[in-house]
Amino acid sequence: MRLVMIGSGYVGLVSGACFADFGHDVVCVDVDDGKIAALNAGKVPIFEPGLDAIVQSNAAAGRLRFTTDLAGVVREADVVFIAVGTPSRRGDGHADLSYVYDAARQIARAAEGFTVIVTKSTVPVGTGDDVEMIIREENPSADIAVVSNPEFLREGAAITDFKRPDRIVIGTEDPRAVGVMQEVYRPLYLNESPLLFCERRTSELIKYAGNAFLAMKITFINEIADLCEKVGADVQKVAKGIGLDKRIGDKFLHAGPGYGGSCFPKDTIALVKTAQDAESPMRLVETTVAINDNRKRAMARRIIAACDGEVRGKTIAILGLTFKPNTDDMRESPALSIIQGLQDRGALIRAFDPEGIDAARSMLDAVEFGTDAYEIARDADALVLVTEWDEFRALDLKRIKRLMRTPLLADLRNVYRSADVERQGFRYVGVGRPEAASVR
Ligand code: UDX
Numbered sequence: 001m002r003l004v005m006i007g008s009g010y011v012g013l014v015s016g017a018c019f020a021d022f023g024h025d026v027v028c029v030d031v032d033d034g035k036i037a038a039l040n041a042g043k044v045p046i047f048e049p050g051l052d053a054i055v056q057s058n059a060a061a062g063r064l065r066f067t068t069d070l071a072g073v074v075r076e077a078d079v080v081f082i083a084v085g086t087p088s089r090r091g092d093g094h095a096d097l098s099y100v101y102d103a104a105r106q107i108a109r110a111a112e113g114f115t116v117i118v119t120k121s122t123v124p125v126g127t128g129d130d131v132e133m134i135i136r137e138e139n140p141s142a143d144i145a146v147v148s149n150p151e152f153l154r155e156g157a158a159i160t161d162f163k164r165p166d167r168i169v170i171g172t173e174d175p176r177a178v179g180v181m182q183e184v185y186r187p188l189y190l191n192e193s194p195l196l197f198c199e200r201r202t203s204e205l206i207k208y209a210g211n212a213f214l215a216m217k218i219t220f221i222n223e224i225a226d227l228c229e230k231v232g233a234d235v236q237k238v239a240k241g242i243g244l245d246k247r248i249g250d251k252f253l254h255a256g257p258g259y260g261g262s263c264f265p266k267d268t269i270a271l272v273k274t275a276q277d278a279e280s281p282m283r284l285v286e287t288t289v290a291i292n293d294n295r296k297r298a299m300a301r302r303i304i305a306a307c308d309g310e311v312r313g314k315t316i317a318i319l320g321l322t323f324k325p326n327t328d329d330m331r332e333s334p335a336l337s338i339i340q341g342l343q344d345r346g347a348l349i350r351a352f353d354p355e356g357i358d359a360a361r362s363m364l365d366a367v368e369f370g371t372d373a374y375e376i377a378r379d380a381d382a383l384v385l386v387t388e389w390d391e392f393r394a395l396d397l398k399r400i401k402r403l404m405r406t407p408l409l410a411d412l413r414n415v416y417r418s419a420d421v422e423r424q425g426f427r428y429v430g431v432g433r434p435e436a437a438s439v440r
Contacts, residue, residue, distance in 0.1 A: 001025070001183055004077040006070065006103045008035060010046055010158070010262075011120055011151050012083030017051060018162040020058035022187040027065045027073040039066040047328040047355050050159040070103075071110035079184055080107050081149075082131070083120040086266075093269040095124050104131045108138035116180045118147045122207055122267060124274050128171065128200040145177035148200045150207035155261065156326030167194045171203025208274070211267040212285045217252045218259045219288045222295055225255035225432025235432025236414060255432045257334035257386060257412040258295035260323030265292070265332040296334045300341025303410050306429045307382055312346030315405070317380040319373055320387025321353035321360045328355040330363055334412075335386045339364060350376040354389050374403060381406040388413040397424040 001024045005016040008030035020026040030036050035045055042059065044052045058064035067073055074080055084099035100121055107117055117135065119128055132146040148171035153161045168188060170181045178197060185195055198206070225235040235255045243250030259265070268289050275282040304311050323333035330336065333356075339349050343366065352370045353360060361369070370376035373392060377383055377400045385392055393415055401407045407426040409416065414430050421428040 001180075002076055002078045003027075003184070004029060004070075004073050004080045006080060006082050006107070007084035007099070007121070008032075008039065008066065009083065009085060010048070010155070011153065012081070013039075013044070013046065013055070014048060014051060014153055014158045014162060015081065015083060015120060015151065017054040017058060017064060018159065019184070020061075020064035021054050021163075023063070024184070025063055026058075027067055027077075029067055029070045029073060031068060033068050036066045036068050048158050049156065049326055054159065070106050074107050074110035074115070075112050077111075077115060079116045079118060079180060080111070081118045081120045082107075083151075086121045086123055088266045088269060092273065094273050095122070095266070095270045097123060097127060097130070100127065100131065101134055104134040105138050108135040108142055108144075111135075111139070111142050111144060114143045114145075114176065116145050116147055116177045118149045118181075119204075120149055120151050122150060122211075122263070122270075123148075123204060124208075124270055125201050125204045128204060145172060145174040145180075146200070147172040147174075147177050147181060148203035149181070150203060152207075152210065155329055156324065163188070164191065165193050167196050169196050169198065169203050169206050171198055171200035173199060208267055208271040211263055212271050212282070212288070214252050215259055215264045215268050215292070216284060216288045218254075218256075218264075219291050219295075221253045221255050222258065222431075223291065228432040229434055232434050233432075234434075238432075255414065257299045257338065257431075258292045260296075260332040260334050262329060262331045265289075296337035297341055299334060299338045299412060300345075302429065303338070303342060303382060303384055304345055306408060306410055306427070307406075311342055311381075313348070314381035315348045315350060315379060316342050317370075317373075317376040317383045317404075318349060318351040318367075319353075319376070319383060319385045319392050320356075320389055321351055322356035322387050325387055325389040326355075328359055330356050330359040333387075335360075336363060338384070338386060339367060350380065352376045353387065354391060356387075374399060377403045379403070379405045382408040382410055384410040384412065385415060386412055388415050397421060397426065401425050 003019050003024050003026045005012040005028045008028040016026045016028040038045055042056050044055050082100055082103045084103055086095040089096040128146050128148050168185050221239055224238055228235040239253035242248050243253050268285055272286050321335040349367045351367050357369050373395055401424055409421050409426050410429045418428040
């Protein structure tokens, strides 16, 4: 099949490269000619484990190409995926669909023969109808079907998520498009990944409902963590205890500093707006958004409290800046609110992240960046573990203790056991694990 991916960002590039790996002929398109030139030279502009190799091998095999010439490649395509950004619109929180609509107009002018147009970008319910209307207005004779096929890729695990998905959701009621999409996903279907066909609007809502549910699950366990601290219980054991119930499941029950990233914050807000507009408000999701925002700020207060209520002039070392490990993405990262909250109270911030420093430099002021955990720990008054990168899981605590001015570890991801850390002479602050409970 000849596939075109409009937008060579995170979703477009991962999906395009994986489709090529299945044997399809794929062209990834982008307006940024610098990015396309880099990709044609074998350079992948984002950090995603395993992506470089798939891009390079499929490009070498001639199955994966990169271009800025949208019209030229759409003309030849069987399926055109729209995988452009849908950022939160400034001011009202709605998803900004201007890139999606622009792509639709350009596709309409170029498409020849039966062409399936697939929205992969996360778009509010009803966007497929708008895309179809735009295309039909722009080119009334175009022979097209507009399909919704949301992505469920986690950054850092995107290749595995693409190749071994829990499910593939395809929203269309057009029988020809059903046949084409079955062919597109045939390699996965053979892997026994279920293909769920449904109406287009249903498919669009599945994406938002899924992300909002996961955001709620995280927020629920974060509130349980707060309660654990008050009543002397251990959130990790509560999570295990409830997670063994198959109806609940054990995933997304790690208490921490609040969720971040490019999806959950944006998608929960967009769902809230959609629901309000439809006069069917989603109060659980509204509350989730508010609790999570508060939580990120509360983490700075927690650190200040652990520093005996005063951080002015003190040096706080931040381990991990990205919103989660194995990505260089800083968007909506809890680290941003935490650092801001500490700086507002006069703290001096040092930070290290294995992949996020370049992005962090443009988002943070007055932060001194180090090259590893030990460098930033020198003379620090607190070490705060914000993102659970593997290399922070087995720190040489003896060495760190010697380097720090005040041996205090605020472990916002519950990577360490308080007893182990305290044995090394540190004060330890975790999340939802009062000292008495985590020693046992
Ligand atoms: C998410 C969805 O998982 C994916 O299906 C969707 O398509 C895009 O959004 P991603 O944003 O890459 O993927 O990250 P994810 O691994 O889901 O984590 C999101 C945030 O939640 C991170 O900040 C993470 O640290 C936090 N989180 C996750 C928790 O705090 N606790 C958990 O138990 C799980």
